[in-house]
Amino acid sequence: MKIQKNYKHILLAAIFSISLVFSILAPAYAADPTGKTVTSITVTGNTTVPEATIMGAVKLKPGEALTADKVKQDMQAIYELGTFFDVVSNFNEVPEGVQVVYTVMENPVLQEIIIKGNTKVSSDKLSSMLTVKTGSILNSKALNENVRSIEEYYHDKGYILTKVSDVAMGTGGVLTITINEGMLEGIEVKGNEKTKTHVITREMKLKPNQPFNVKDAKRSMQKVYNLGYFEDVNMKLNPGKEPNAIVLETTVVEQKTGRFSIGGGYSKSDGMIGIIELGDDNFRGTGDKVKLHWEFGGSASNKNYEVSYTRPWLDDKQTSLGFSFYDMTNEYNDYDDDGDKKATYDKRRKGFDITLGRPQGEYVQNYITLKQRKDDYVEWISGEDYTKDPEYLKDNFGTTRSISLMRVYDSRDNVFSPTEGNRVALTAEFAGKALGGDFNYNKYTAETRNYLKVGHAQVVALRGTVGYADGKMPDSGRFAVGGSDTLRGYRDDQFKGNKMLAATAEYRFPIAKKVEGVAFTDVGKAWTGEGYKLNDLEASVGVGIRVSTPIGPIRLDYAQGSQGGRSHFSFGGQF
Template sequence: MRFTSKNSKKNYRALACAMAMMTGLSAAQVVFAAPADSGVIVNMKDGKLAAVSESGAGADIDRNKKEAANGVEIGESVENVAKSQDTTNAAKEAVAKWNGERPTDAEVTSAAQALVGKTIMDIKIEGATEDVYNTALLSLNSKVGDALTIDGLSRDANNIYETGYFYDLYPSFEEIPEGVIVTYHVFTTPIISDIEITGNSKRESTEKLIKAMQLKPGDRLNRRSLQEDLANIKKVYVNDGYIMAKVHDMGIDDHGKVSIQVNEGILEGYKVKGLKKTKEKVVIRELRTKVGEPLNKKDVVRSYNRLTNLNYFESIDIKPIPGVEPNACMLEIDITEKNTGAFGVGAGYSTADGFIGMVSIGDRNFRGIGDSISVMYSISGSSTDARGWMFTYRKPWLDKKETAGIIKIYNRTYRYNDYDTNGDLIEEMLRKAKGFEIGFTRPVSEYSTNGIYFKNSDDTYDNHKSGPYDRRQPQWSEWNKENFGLTRSVTLSHTTDTRDNIMYPTGGHYVQLSAEFAGLGGDFNYQKYVIDDSAYWKVGRNQIVAFRNSYGHSNNELSYFNKFRIGGQGTLRGYKDDQFRGDSMYIGSLEFRFPLYNKVKGAIFTDWGAAWDDKWLPNDFNDFHASVGVGVMVETPVGPIRIDVGHGSQGNRVHFNVGASF
């Protein structure tokens, strides 16, 4: 509030207006609500404190018959009622006394007008308790000896009010021969007896919210501190992601009990738009927001990431819209679907092998229920080329606990190139794999999953295609017996994945621990342990740094085709596929990824790694190999297609992959 110093009717009207504003502001900021048993509500309204009797509020009746109270209990009950009644009566009397003594705004204006220019001989404050008296006195700008002015009265009244310890105040004047004595009459706030917060859920406990407040029971109520505390409560909610939460109501009863009512912004439901193929339940089950609970921004972001990682949708837009109840909302999810089906066909002819054909069909969102299915079949006019079939089916939700299951069945003969560590071809062969794999995963937390997988695969040498070594020959029979055969194994895994996007991460980590135990009546007995760790950081507007470490070890001497293998796309670019083998391995990669154009992204990378036998660490660090290179990734309807050119110690290699490198 502010007054001009000119002596005019406008100034006097400003004084009256300011006094009304001051008292009106106190009414707007603080509302007292007495407990139900007191029957009294104390309210600031229109510059007056009003004691209003609450009518029509019936007390709850306990219909369960209780045991008769003893004399001590009756005495305590009577004493408590008497104390409560005394407090209520005192509050009524204080309000009545203040309203009876407080002059009207017109009377204050008239008195001040008559004394403008008089010398202030003394300034007093009446009604302030001892703990806040000096605070009010020190807030004054006017000093003894100053001339009384409208501006001075306005500033002093405002300063006293802004200390926060008073609900209402008004000045009175005593004219003496030497000048005037100014007395500010104040209505002091009470001592806080208790703080009660209602409307909050278990996610934001009352203890946590009260801890964020500076006011505590036993403190003198300060309006400014209380407003800051309400802002602090709001800040707690915002920091924890509850962006719609707000303080719905606040009151102080005549016992000094502060009551704060919170409205956390409840989610009432979902409205999913744009679905044509996908069932609505497939979208709803991925959401981390819960109907009937407060809307949390972090849950909305997590829900968006989960929907994105399904790779079913071209675009996803999630936004809150008004609900039915006040400060409640619904989530509107607007989706544009992408083509999730894939069909491939290939054919060829050679004089050696005759007709060669391949057909594959699959769908990542089979029948719109979120399942994944793929079938591949290849045929050759000769028994000397690739042929066979493979069937894969994955169901991501077997139950309400998000147990996922996958099964893979295959009987296929395929070409395999075997290289030595110099990158020279040992043999191009046909290998036949026949068997099945089945696995289950279940989340143990929002970002962590446990898995178990069983493999039953019979690997046999089928035929020789080319190369200096022909393992069909009798001298290789013992080698074939030791390295081809039936593998039966169980693999246990624990995965923690906080990546925001599994296809093109811009942040988060991926860590997987796995242990494979082979035996179970198969031809090979071994244990293999692997830890894989990848991290992603956004370093610019759209630039990403990606880093990976992977280490594997076995205490056993592994068969040739069960050894760890590195080389090629996904492990050590710039070298041939599976060029290096061992009972232990390490791979490291560092990439800098950046956008090129629209859905085209580029990368600069370096890979390094080694494979060795016997020990946890290699005997000779010359076993390590490294490469550098560049890559391009293009987003397509079937997923990202990645092409890398790597330069290693043996020259350049081009690598092609569907999906991200890591």
């Protein structure tokens, strides 16, 4: 639909300019009054605007010599009061000199204001921005300022294409303001050879046939990149078919999302063991995530497996569903608070979990998880033998059935390597015999992550975690602190308990392409019993390297704590 513009205000300006020229030149066709003494200055034609207001804009004074420039300046000043659509000058010669008469034509009285075309800002809001009021003579100067204010307000909200396309004064004093909000005609996606187009467009806040918003475009680009399917995402605005409309062109560069690995090992107790792991974070280009881990051979033949699947969009409300089931027998180490190995044993964990999620607004996600897990003590290897303590086995091995509620606020610009924003997660897990499990406990965790850009590519990353639990909790359910993810410089899961505190500060800086350096400090510990023992916290400082590879991020850290130095090597992204 074409937008018809009303050029009435332009026509009025043209009429005024022509009148101004002819009014000044008119004396040239009669006697030229230029240079004569001005004896008086009067105003005619005004019925609403006080004469004093008009005369306040006049600079020419009686007794001065008349010049064309002074008359022109006065006429312009009167017109710029905003209440007149035309100003004419006339001259009457008298023996003493010349009389100057300014004749004005007033704007109509404003009776009604109609605002059209606005969908993203209410008419009440736009009306509150207007200083021109009904019942008063229309002030075109104030109206022009109001038009600019409306456009600036739209632009500040992200609607950068919005403009007031027409301002028309109709019969009966009706002012109509027409707004063109700048339409997004369509979205074109290029470069997606594997990923389905709808998998990309469903992440976008922008929708076709809606006003274009640059803030939503930026957020959409972040969300598409955060899928993890692309090395790069770019957006470009192309002209649309209609005036003041655009087409958003989105170009993506896909990266590998599938993985396959095979390995093996040998031990005296198990013999030869093979490991196969495969998965895809963008299964068949649908955005679904699938993972299969299988260990075969040895005494645990056909028993060690883990399968997980996540569908991020079940419906148009972005309800997500994920599940995993597993049966794994692995070697575990328990440590005392000094970092000395206390026991080594094989433990079998078997179970499943199902998670449903749904967003609430742009940055909040809610999840509910049903979990069943059974832990069995399989075989003593070295150190303390838990089979000699039946009470310990009863308290720490068995079936856990729980329901967890989780609420996440996430405004990070890049979930893989954030430079700004924050993430806050609150989790509550409720386990009980009423669900058919062997343990009764309530477990609460709160975590916050904050990111501050302090240079061109340098980032300060902060993380804090606090946990509390009560009731009868097995060893596998307790908070664990220590290792590459919580407290570097100490053994993995060295400190366990029903209460925990942990905090990390990192300074991240680029070294080369896809290589990043970090300097960090970690603080934390877990306790069993009453209270948080702040004077008993452990701490460490260290440095590390992050490398982006085709098989995923690699992390290498070295940290020095109270029990000496320790290196940590791991796969996966940083917090």
